[in-house]
Amino acid sequence: MASDFDIFHVRRGAMSNAWTTGRMRWYGAAIVLLAIVLGATAILLVTRERASGIVSIATDPPKATVFIDGRWVGHTPLVVELTAGTHRIVIQKEGYHPIEREIFADPSEPEASYDFSLEPEISSDAPGDRRERIRQLKLLVEEALRRGDYVAPENANALYYLNQLQRLAPDDPFVPEMRERIRRLLRQQAEASRRRKHLS
Numbered sequence: 001m002a003s004d005f006d007i008f009h010v011r012r013g014a015m016s017n018a019w020t021t022g023r024m025r026w027y028g029a030a031i032v033l034l035a036i037v038l039g040a041t042a043i044l045l046v047t048r049e050r051a052s053g054i055v056s057i058a059t060d061p062p063k064a065t066v067f068i069d070g071r072w073v074g075h076t077p078l079v080v081e082l083t084a085g086t087h088r089i090v091i092q093k094e095g096y097h098p099i100e101r102e103i104f105a106d107p108s109e110p111e112a113s114y115d116f117s118l119e120p121e122i123s124s125d126a127p128g129d130r131r132e133r134i135r136q137l138k139l140l141v142e143e144a145l146r147r148g149d150y151v152a153p154e155n156a157n158a159l160y161y162l163n164q165l166q167r168l169a170p171d172d173p174f175v176p177e178m179r180e181r182i183r184r185l186l187r188q189q190a191e192a193s194r195r196r197k198h199l200s
Contacts, residue, residue, distance in 0.1 A: 052081050053105030056113040057089070064093035064118060068103075079111070093118055099155070117144070117156035130168060137165040141178055150182050150189075158182055 057066055059076040066073050067090040073080055076091070082105035091099040096118035103114055120136055144150070144158035151159050159182055166175045 051107065052083050053107045053109060054111040055080055055082055055103060055105050056111055057091075057103075057116075058114070059091060059093070059116045059118055061093070061096075061118060064091045064096070064116075066091055089114075091116055091118070095121055097121055101154075116153070117149070119156070134165060134169050134172070137161050137168070138174055141165065141174075145178075145181070145185070150185055 056079045057076055062076050064076045066076060066078060068080065068082065068087050070088070084105055084107045086102050086104050089099075089101050089103050091101075097120075099116050099118065101114075101116070104112065106112055117140075119140070140161040141158050144156070144161060149157040151157050154160075158178070162175060162178050162182070165172065169175070
């Protein structure tokens with residue numbers, strides 16, 4: 001026959017087991033909840049990190065004012081973080097034609113670089129403006145060739161300036177001479193590219 005002492009110990013043991021089981025369930029629930037919170041935080045951080053891209057913007061000449069999506073962001077050269085996708089950029093500098101373009105922020109790329117060449121403004125009322133404009137366009141053609149900007153970027157390449165020059169001075173021998181030079185350089189580029197592909 002069990003004594004009161006034995007019954008007390010049996011009851012106490014049962015209570016202790018029930019309390020331990022309850023505590024283990026609580027710990028298990030807390031661990032699951034913590035894992036969910038940490039997982040959600042990690043997903044949020046990764047999503048946030050992937051939702052933006054770094055964009056570098058430079059101009060020639062520098063210190064031009066930059067607006068992105070209608071908001072002032074600073075002066076060139078600059079580096080900005082933008083939400084992923086397409087953005088409208090406007091670049092302005094006194095004495096130069098403004099530039100309006102679309103740029104793309106790609107979260108999968110470390111940094112997207114955009115370089116813009118600003119085109120000087122010349123007043124059409126100024127005396128000798130045609131001669132000055134021809135002189136400046138020739139300089140812009142030569143600078144673009146030195147940079148290797150034969151047909152790109154848009155509105156800031158050697159061919160673009162040459163077409164403008166041809167409209168102003170169709171009989172200037174500089175125009176056919178530079179056209180032939182651009183053709184030759186593009187052929188050389190294409191041949192070099194073919195050789196590299198053949199070697200690889």
